[in-house]
Amino acid sequence: MTAPYFCPRCGLAALNTDDDKCYGCTGCGYIYFHNTAAAVAAVIARGTEIALITRANEPGRGLLDLPGGFVEGDESLEAAVIREVAEETGFNVDHPRYLFSIPNRYDYHTIRYRTVDVFFAFDVDRIPPFTPNEEAAALHWLRVEDVDPQRVAFASVRAALRRLDELRKSA
Ligand SMILES: [Zn+2]
Incomplete structure (x- = not known):
């Protein structure tokens, strides 16, 4: 630039x-x-597995990501994460539980954006149906320790998965 x-x-x-x-x-x-822009990400757990999507778009097309995205104007973090989960997975989730936040960088069309990614946890009892869509090409249920970091699109999500793994081990 x-x-x-x-x-x-x-x-x-x-x-x-x-x-x-x-x-x-x-x-x-x-x-x-x-x-700095606010972004949200969802850790949707079903037992020992969490939901990861395959990104359908750049940046990181074809790589794994947590459902999430940018917070819109006049939107709360909680509303943003519920909306993004619905858009990318079709799941209707509620009662987001704050986990932690991690700063991130996001290069798009030669402009570097700085974000703070805010992570929220959700639990589901059963696996809801998933249909590939404009943002998510596939959905995977994986144990955190089985996720290959090299297949994860963003450093902040890799860091989040490490923290979740540490939380899991200390639980
Ligand atoms: Zn001028």
Whole structure:
């Protein structure tokens, strides 16, 4: 990524940053803050197994991921994780339980986004039916210790799986 970028207000190629967070235009004085975005992920457990999807889209297409995504404007973390689970798995879950949060980086169309990924736990009694969709090409029920980290799309999800494995061992 190379500065300067085009300013969205005056159109000059004069938008610079020192820290990938605060962008200032030397032409018109416009300042843009590229703030950390909130994202959510679901750890849906059925007994000793959790649900992982195969991502249908870039980044990480074909790799494993937890159901989840970005929080929308005017949306709570709880509502976001329930919505994302429904969109990607078709499952109707409720009563999200906060687990932990992990910072993440997400490169998309040459722009680096910083996110904080917030993980929530859910339990299901039985495996609900799954239909491949625009976001999830497949669904897998795996024990945390059986997930190959090299097949996981994001560092934050790899870190989350390690933490879940530690929690499992200490339980
Ligand atoms: Zn400008």
